[in-house]
Amino acid sequence: xxxxxxxxxxxxxxxxxxxxxxxxxxxxxxxxxxxxxxxxxxxxxxxxxxxxxxxxxxxxxxxxxxxxxxxxxxxxxxxxxxxxxxxxxxxxxxxxxxxxxxxxxxxxxxxxxxxxxxxxxxxxxxxxxxxxxxxxxxxxxxxxxxxxxxxxxxxxxxxxxxxxxxxxxxxxxxxxxxxxxxxxxxxxxxxxxxxxxxxxxxxxxxxxxxxxxxxxxxxxxxxxxxxxxxxxxxxxxxxxxxxxxxxxx
Numbered sequence: 001x002x003x004x005x006x007x008x009x010x011x012x013x014x015x016x017x018x019x020x021x022x023x024x025x026x027x028x029x030x031x032x033x034x035x036x037x038x039x040x041x042x043x044x045x046x047x048x049x050x051x052x053x054x055x056x057x058x059x060x061x062x063x064x065x066x067x068x069x070x071x072x073x074x075x076x077x078x079x080x081x082x083x084x085x086x087x088x089x090x091x092x093x094x095x096x097x098x099x100x101x102x103x104x105x106x107x108x109x110x111x112x113x114x115x116x117x118x119x120x121x122x123x124x125x126x127x128x129x130x131x132x133x134x135x136x137x138x139x140x141x142x143x144x145x146x147x148x149x150x151x152x153x154x155x156x157x158x159x160x161x162x163x164x165x166x167x168x169x170x171x172x173x174x175x176x177x178x179x180x181x182x183x184x185x186x187x188x189x190x191x192x193x194x195x196x197x198x199x200x201x202x203x204x205x206x207x208x209x210x211x212x213x214x215x216x217x218x219x220x221x222x223x224x225x226x227x228x229x230x231x232x233x234x235x236x237x238x239x240x241x242x243x244x245x246x247x248x249x
Contacts, residue, residue, distance in 0.1 A: 003095035004076060006036055009102065009151070010132030012139060014076060021075050027052050028068045030139050032090075035081065037099070037147060040092030042084045051143040099151065102127045106158050109165070117168060124162035131155055156182075160191055167195065172202045187219065190228060194235045201239045201246045209239045 005015040012029045014021040023029050034043060034051045049061045058064065069088055073081050082089050105127035109120045135151040136144050159182065163175050179196040186192065193216045200209035213228070213236045220226050228236075238246055 003093070004080065005096045007098045007132070008033060008036060009098045009130050009135055011137040012036075023075060024068075024071055026138060026140070027064075028072055030141070030144065031065070031068050032072055032076075033136055033139055033147075034143070035088060035090035036097065039090045039097065039100075042087045042089045044087040048088065051141065054141050054143075098130045102130050102154070102158075106154070106161070109161065113165075117165065120165040121162055121169065124158050124165065127158055128155065128162065156186065156189075160195070163192075163195055167198060167202075172199045175199050176203065188223060190216070190220075190232050194231050197232075197235045197239055198246060201242075206239060206242075210236070213239070 002017050007013045007015075012023065012033050014023060014032070023032060030052050031048060034048055045062060045065060048065055049057050052065070052068075053061060069081055080091050080093075082091055105123050109123035109127070112119050112123065135148045135155075139148075159178075163178060163182075166175055176196065176199050179192050179199060182192045183189070183196065193212055197209040197212050200206070200212065213232060216232060217228050220228055227233075237243075
């Protein structure tokens with residue numbers, strides 16, 4: 001039997017031989033998502049029940065959960081979900097898992113920073129191309145929301161690292177639009193604004209770079225009652241003084 005292809009960076013999906021498998025109900029997809037995000041680890045029955053039904057499990061929850069497991073085994077393969085010590089585990093075997101591939105590419109990019117910086121942007125872009133929408137689309141509940149938030153943080157960090165790497169390679173103008181879009185999505189994040197100031201200064205748009213700092217300061221004071229952090233403050237001083245570090249490599 002050919003290996004599975006499993007995805008959580010968007011809707012929870014499974015493929016074999018290029019054909020999408022029918023994972024059944026949202027509850028069965030939630031069960032698979034929990035096992036997949038903890039692949040190889042035994043998840044106790046009560047944790048699986050909490051993830052699927054939260055604080056409103058039916059009296060038949062244990063039996064229903066076993067039915068879900070049986071149905072998923074029929075779809076994925078009998079050996080894929082193992083029964084172990086009061087719980088279940090998804091076999092950590094061959095196959096593709098989009099989140100695992102994403103994390104491996106990001107780690108590889110970080111390892112190349114010092115030795116092959118020119119390869120870093122492409123690796124990070126390859127990782128980001130695996131994201132097909134909101135992670136765990138269609139999965140409800142507090143468990144799913146917490147994992148969705150964590151995965152989104154990984155994606156945002158990778159995007160910031162990609163832009164940082166592109167800037168280090170001397171690309172500026174093309175990244176201003178990307179940074180502006182990120183700031184619109186995450187207005188209170190300081191790092192994208194710091195990078196925007198960097199890109200604007202290197203593109204000969206010093207006045208816009210300084211105005212970005214002043215806009216950010218007003219926003220942070222109004223929304224959070226705080227001043228910009230050390231990174232933004234340092235970038236502001238560097239723009240003011242036209243520091244050599246801001247010149248095109």
